[in-house]
Amino acid sequence: xxxxxxxxxxxxxxVLTLAAAYAWSARRALHLRAPWQRVRQQPVAMAxxxxxxxxxxxxxxxxxxFLPAEAAGKDATREPLxxxxxxxxxxxxxxxxxxxxPFALVAFDRESRLQxxxxxxxxxxxxxxxxxxxxxxxARGVDILKRGALGAAGxxxxxxxxxxxxxxxxxxxxxxxxxxxxxxxxLLAVGALVGALGVLALxxxxxxTDKVGTDVLYQSLKSIRTxxxxxxxxxxxxxPFALALGIAAGYWRGLVDDIVQYxxxxxxxxxxxxxxxxxxxxxDAAMTRHAEAFTSIVxxxxxxxxxxxxxxxxxxxxxxxxxxxxEALKLRESEFVRAAEALGVRGVTILWRHLLPNVMHIxxxxxxxxxxxxVLAEAALTYIxxxxxxxxxxxxxxxxxxxxxxxxxxxxxxxxxxALVWMFGLVLAANLFADAVRAAFDPRARDALATxxxxxxxxxx
Amino acid sequence: xxxxxxRRLLYAIxxxxxxxxxxxxxxxxxxxxxxxxxxxxxxxxVTQEAIEQWKADRGYNxxxxxxxxxxxxxxxxxxxxxxxxxxxxxxxxxxxxxxxxISEDLRQRMWPSLVIALPSLLIGLGCALSAALVLAWLAGSxxxxxxxxxxxxxxxxxxxxxxxxxxxxxxxxWRIAPISGYGDGLEIARFVLLPVLVSVLAGLGGMVRWYRxxxxxxxxxxxxxTARAKGLPDGLVMWAHVxxxxxxxxxxxVVVLLPSLFMGALITExxxxxxxxxxxxxxxxxxxxxxxxxxxxxxxxxxxxxxxxLTDLSYVLVDPRVRLE
Numbered sequence: 200x201x202x203x204x205x206x207x208x209x210x211x212x213x214v215l216t217l218a219a220a221y222a223w224s225a226r227r228a229l230h231l232r233a234p235w236q237r238v239r240q241q242p243v244a245m246a247x248x249x250x251x252x253x254x255x256x257x258x259x260x261x262x263x264x265f266l267p268a269e270a271a272g273k274d275a276t277r278e279p280l281x282x283x284x285x286x287x288x289x290x291x292x293x294x295x296x297x298x299x300x301p302f303a304l305v306a307f308d309r310e311s312r313l314q315x316x317x318x319x320x321x322x323x324x325x326x327x328x329x330x331x332x333x334x335x336x337x338a339r340g341v342d343i344l345k346r347g348a349l350g351a352a353g354x355x356x357x358x359x360x361x362x363x364x365x366x367x368x369x370x371x372x373x374x375x376x377x378x379x380x381x382x383x384x385x386l387l388a389v390g391a392l393v394g395a396l397g398v399l400a401l402x403x404x405x406x407x408t409d410k411v412g413t414d415v416l417y418q419s420l421k422s423i424r425t426x427x428x429x430x431x432x433x434x435x436x437x438x439p440f441a442l443a444l445g446i447a448a449g450y451w452r453g454l455v456d457d458i459v460q461y462x463x464x465x466x467x468x469x470x471x472x473x474x475x476x477x478x479x480x481x482x483d484a485a486m487t488r489h490a491e492a493f494t495s496i497v498x499x500x501x502x503x504x505x506x507x508x509x510x511x512x513x514x515x516x517x518x519x520x521x522x523x524x525x526e527a528l529k530l531r532e533s534e535f536v537r538a539a540e541a542l543g544v545r546g547v548t549i550l551w552r553h554l555l556p557n558v559m560h561i562x563x564x565x566x567x568x569x570x571x572x573x574v575l576a577e578a579a580l581t582y583i584x585x586x587x588x589x590x591x592x593x594x595x596x597x598x599x600x601x602x603x604x605x606x607x608x609x610x611x612x613x614x615x616x617x618a619l620v621w622m623f624g625l626v627l628a629a630n631l632f633a634d635a636v637r638a639a640f641d642p643r644a645r646d647a648l649a650t651x652x653x654x655x656x657x658x659x660x
Numbered sequence: 661x662x663x664x665x666x667r668r669l670l671y672a673i674x675x676x677x678x679x680x681x682x683x684x685x686x687x688x689x690x691x692x693x694x695x696x697x698x699x700x701x702x703x704x705x706v707t708q709e710a711i712e713q714w715k716a717d718r719g720y721n722x723x724x725x726x727x728x729x730x731x732x733x734x735x736x737x738x739x740x741x742x743x744x745x746x747x748x749x750x751x752x753x754x755x756x757x758x759x760x761x762i763s764e765d766l767r768q769r770m771w772p773s774l775v776i777a778l779p780s781l782l783i784g785l786g787c788a789l790s791a792a793l794v795l796a797w798l799a800g801s802x803x804x805x806x807x808x809x810x811x812x813x814x815x816x817x818x819x820x821x822x823x824x825x826x827x828x829x830x831x832x833x834w835r836i837a838p839i840s841g842y843g844d845g846l847e848i849a850r851f852v853l854l855p856v857l858v859s860v861l862a863g864l865g866g867m868v869r870w871y872r873x874x875x876x877x878x879x880x881x882x883x884x885x886t887a888r889a890k891g892l893p894d895g896l897v898m899w900a901h902v903x904x905x906x907x908x909x910x911x912x913x914v915v916v917l918l919p920s921l922f923m924g925a926l927i928t929e930x931x932x933x934x935x936x937x938x939x940x941x942x943x944x945x946x947x948x949x950x951x952x953x954x955x956x957x958x959x960x961x962x963x964x965x966x967x968x969x970l971t972d973l974s975y976v977l978v979d980p981r982v983r984l985e
Contacts, residue, residue, distance in 0.1 A: 461674065461675070461678065464675055465675050465678035465679055465682070465961075466682075467964075468675055468679060468960075468961040468964045468965055469679055469682070469957055469960060469961055469964075470920070470923060470926070470957075470960040470961075470964070472926045472927060473926065473941060473945075473956065473957060473960060476926070476941075476942065476945050477683075477686055477687075477945055477953065477957075478686060480945050480946065480948070481686060481687065481689070481691065484691060484695070484948070488695075571815075571816065575818050575819065578818050578820055579818070579819055579820060579927055582820055582931075583927060583930050583931075583942065594818075598818075598820055598824070602824060605824065605828060605832075606832075610828075615824065619817075619818055619820070619821050619824075622818050623816055623817055623818070623821075626815075626816040626817075626818075627812065627813065627816035629816075630812050630815055630816050631812065634812070
């Protein structure tokens with residue numbers, strides 16, 4: 200087993216390191232800690248955070264790659280695997296020949312089969328893995344219920360254990376800490392769901408299989424990493440541009456401001472999708488021309504994903520840059536900046552020490568707000584063939600592959616449903632969390648929240 | 661004020677130049693004219709002469725930015741970039757690389773885009789405003805809470821869900837509208853129904869929340885308190901005071917979009933096979949038709965800049981506090 204470091208792996212771990220570094224500094228400084236504590240007190244935000252953290256966990260597991268030892272002999276199958284692949288091995292290896300519905304015992308399409316008496320008959324072939332353990336097909340319903348209940352119970356127990364580990368004595372304090380209760384309840388609910396799905400997935404294709412027989416649950420799990428990468432890495436790429444240019448333009452004004460304003464007006468005046476589409480199609484052309492440079496499918500789709508993040512990032516820093524410039528324009532007139540200037544502090548130092556920390560709340564709000572939009576954008580872009588590589592697992596690719604099958608009778612709906620529902624869950628959690636973060640960090644939103652929760656604005660004093 | 665607009669219009673020239681430089685750089689960074697010729701002529705069995713001929717017909721045999729062989733100012737002017745930019749600025753779009761007249765294509769394909777985009781905008785605006793009015797009026801109530809929940813839910817649903825769900829429900833199950841495509845005469849209404857419905861639904865959640873926030877901000881201001889203190893009924897305060905003031909940011913947000921409506925919605929048109937300018941752009945990109953893409957990028961930027969100008973103008977018209985210098 201040789202470890203493999205894909206570029207996106209490094210990027211994702213890099214994002215994690217940055218987040219950890221931020222958390223470390225936020226713990227020590229009161230003014231950074233206070234807004235996060237306000238987020239911590241919101242039950243909805245904490246429930247959403249649990250779901251987001253679970254997704255991050257899956258994505259990180261999926262970001263440690265290695266070359267499997269058993270495939271070392273035959274070069275054709277030397278695609279790197281991740282820890283997640285290892286953890287859900289039955290899902291990955293339990294492939295069928297083609298479509299099958301969720302919990303199905305037989306395939307979706309008929310096949311001609313030679314009967315023992317020599318005649319040909321068209322019938323639904325039995326699945327190789329789905330429900331293979333059943334002696335009697337009519338016992339399927341009871342079996343699903345039993346295994347599901349067992350898995351759910353196990354999941355809840357595991358969730359309880361985890362809650363107890365993370366926060367001993369949570370059940371005693373639940374009355375006065377609603378946020379923690381919400382987090383614990385979410386953890387238990389997700390635990391039950393994961394437990395039930397996990398136990399059932401050992402014996403059935405819980406979400407069915409796709410055209411080439413891959414388990415849809417496995418695809419959905421692998422898509423998490425793609426979605427999270429696009430959601431975080433893109434914003435990370437925009438930050439240096441938006442921060443450096445925005446603050447510099449706002450602080451120095453004059454020529455610098457003119458140039459920066461010209462840059463972002465020019466970039467923003469090109470319709471966004473058009474710019475992304477042009478860049479993505481050109482990237483396509485370049486990659487087909489240098490097809491021999493990519494040693495494996497994984498490496499190619501990995502590079503394509505990274506390039507997509509870069510394209511999205513380079514075309515979307517203008518909005519944040521404009522906000523930061525406006526904030527810097529305000530801050531440069533404030534007394535602490537004036538004082539620093541009077542003391543002879545150099546411009547670059549003022550930017551770094553005085554302006555940057557004071558616009559960080561805008562950066563944090565923008566980062567969490569952009570995340571959900573980017574996850575959704577991936578699916579839409581992939582759908583019109585300018586998104587991630589077709590060989591890469593992503594929700595967009597799942598939807599893309601499934602859309603033509605909807606026209607069949609009966610419809611093949613499960614890949615589509617799995618991708619859409621999973622995306623909805625993740626994006627909803629991200630949106631709810633982003634709302635809480637914005638309410639906690641943005642002074643204006645905080646005031647608006649205060650007035651909206653007070654029933655009679657004029658009865659306050 | 662006239663001086664202001666003249667200055668802004670002049671400022672548009674360097675921006676459009678920059679946009680054009682960017683388009684050129686993007687295209688020629690990864691593509692050579694030879695690649696484009698092969699793409700257009702079909703990859704197999706193309707002779708070098710045919711490629712040279714194709715390039716000569718379209719002027720791609722000249723250098724892109726800098727013609728070193730020429731003397732004096734011709735170094736700059738006898739180039740692909742200078743020539744095509746000069747023609748773009750005079751709205752002489754010429755022929756696409758596939759040989760079609762671009763201006764003619766634009767005139768034809770503008771209308772389907774407009775037929776989709778304008779109703780989507782107006783209906784979306786109407787629905788979002790009325791919903792936001794109700795929610796802001798009942799701020800803090802249970803209806804407001806659940807309205808907010810539904811909005812966040814709608815924002816979290818992928819746009820693809822609305823498209824695929826809409827096609828499945830309206831076209832396959834109820835057979836009210838065709839799945840995609842476009843027709844003539846009164847037929848259009850049937851084809852337009854689904855794309856418009858989908859665009860409205862997809863944007864509704866975010867719009868309602870944004871408008872509700874705007875209305876609440878106005879509701880918290882002093883003049884509202886004064887009006888209420890004088891004993892004006894709530895409904896009158898809402899209609900005559902709050903709505904009128906909250907409409908200023910709404911209106912200006914819409915005005916900036918108006919010119920761009922001609923360009924069509926790239927993604928919606930691609931999904932529903934609407935023969936508008938959005939799908940025209942996508943087709944041109946996929947065929948690497950540089951001449952057509954160049955024109956579309958140029959027009960898109962120009963209309964955006966016009967939109968910004970109109971925004972400024974509408975501020976002056978609706979808000980007497982704003983003076984442009």
